[in-house]
Amino acid sequence: MKQLHIGFIGGGNMATAIIQGIVLKKIVPNENIHVFDVSKERCDYFKAQGLTIEGSAVELAENCDDIFLAVKPQIIEGVLQELHGHVDEHHVVVSIAAGISDTYIKKMLGFDCKVVLVMPNTPLLIGYGASALAKIDPVTDEEFTLIKNIFASVGAAAVIDKEKMNEIIPVNGSSPAFIYLLGKIVSDYAETLGIDRETANTLFCNTLIGSAHMMLETGKSHDELIRMVCSPGGTTLKLMDTLEKKDWKGTLEEAMRHCIDRAYELGR
Numbered sequence: 697m698k699q700l701h702i703g704f705i706g707g708g709n710m711a712t713a714i715i716q717g718i719v720l721k722k723i724v725p726n727e728n729i730h731v732f733d734v735s736k737e738r739c740d741y742f743k744a745q746g747l748t749i750e751g752s753a754v755e756l757a758e759n760c761d762d763i764f765l766a767v768k769p770q771i772i773e774g775v776l777q778e779l780h781g782h783v784d785e786h787h788v789v790v791s792i793a794a795g796i797s798d799t800y801i802k803k804m805l806g807f808d809c810k811v812v813l814v815m816p817n818t819p820l821l822i823g824y825g826a827s828a829l830a831k832i833d834p835v836t837d838e839e840f841t842l843i844k845n846i847f848a849s850v851g852a853a854a855v856i857d858k859e860k861m862n863e864i865i866p867v868n869g870s871s872p873a874f875i876y877l878l879g880k881i882v883s884d885y886a887e888t889l890g891i892d893r894e895t896a897n898t899l900f901c902n903t904l905i906g907s908a909h910m911m912l913e914t915g916k917s918h919d920e921l922i923r924m925v926c927s928p929g930g931t932t933l934k935l936m937d938t939l940e941k942k943d944w945k946g947t948l949e950e951a952m953r954h955c956i957d958r959a960y961e962l963g964r
């Protein structure tokens with residue numbers, strides 16, 4: 697059987713994380729992973745790992761079966777223009793670009809090509825990612841499973857409807873940023889209270905991990921879990937009351953809405 701070749705156009709943060717998963721799980725041999733990046737530094741990095749470096753997006757398409765579009769959404773148009781006429785029925789085009797739809801990719805490539813849309817996140821870099829994937833006709837089950845397995849090798853992978861690819865961004869794609877901000881605010885404030893910053897960060901991060909496991913594994917609702925922390929007349933209720941008075945929920949919802957709106961603005 698012919699061996700699969702997997703190509704990455706763009707070898708930045710996300711591509712690096714995804715490639716790491718392919719290498720770790722030995723999904724294909726390293727030389728079957730191809731990268732085209734305009735940055736020599738990124739090419740040298742991947743070359744040192746025994747990956748195949750391509751000189752252009754077109755060369756990459758000629759030598760690969762799966763083509764990951766891992767450049768910024770603002771660059772996608774030029775890349776797809778270059779690829780026009782060089783992608784055929786056998787290729788699977790995997791886009792991780794925020795806001796970019798399968799309809800746009802198919803229009804730019806000029807035919808009903810195979811497209812998988814994915815919204816990953818940066819914790820993929822350390823094998824704890826969470827990715828949402830959408831399977832779109834005419835991608836076969838076998839082709840989709842391979843792509844899903846790549847993302848599952850570096851974290852959780854969930855299948856969603858393609859119509860929800862923008863709505864999912866604040867759930868897993870962008871949310872690491874607000875979680876890091878939360879960590880920063882807690883550590884900064886702890887420091888002003890004379891608590892060692894590193895100690896605060898360790899305690900808070902382990903609280904995040906523990907709380908995430910409580911949500912995933914206990915079968916209790918969010919409200920039940922909140923109630924378990926809020927002793928009557930106790931400290932947590934004061935914290936929660938303050939957040940409610942400041943409309944923390946409304947602020948976060950608005951932030952998530954703006955995040956999604958931006959995906960639609962970037963998108964085509």
Ligand SMILES: NC(=O)C1=CN([C@@H]2O[C@H](COP(=O)(O)OP(=O)(O)OC[C@H]3O[C@@H](n4cnc5c(N)ncnc54)[C@H](O)[C@@H]3O)[C@@H](O)[C@H]2O)C=CC1
Pocket residue numbers: 705706707708709710711732733734735738766767768769771774775792793794815816817818869870
């Ligand atoms: N960073 C994140 O948390 C997430 C990013 N994404 C999506 O992933 C995509 C990539 O993002 P990052 O990896 O964060 O960006 P990045 O900036 O780290 O990587 C982009 C890479 O593309 C290269 N590049 C630029 N123009 C190119 C071209 N014409 N041909 C080939 N390579 C080119 C750059 O040199 C760079 O190495 C974006 O579309 C973004 O929407 C999706 C989910 C999460």
Ligand SMILES: O=C(O)[C@@H]1CCC=N1
Pocket residue numbers: 794865869870
């Ligand atoms: O900020 C962005 O546009 C990308 C998509 C999700 C996370 N980073």
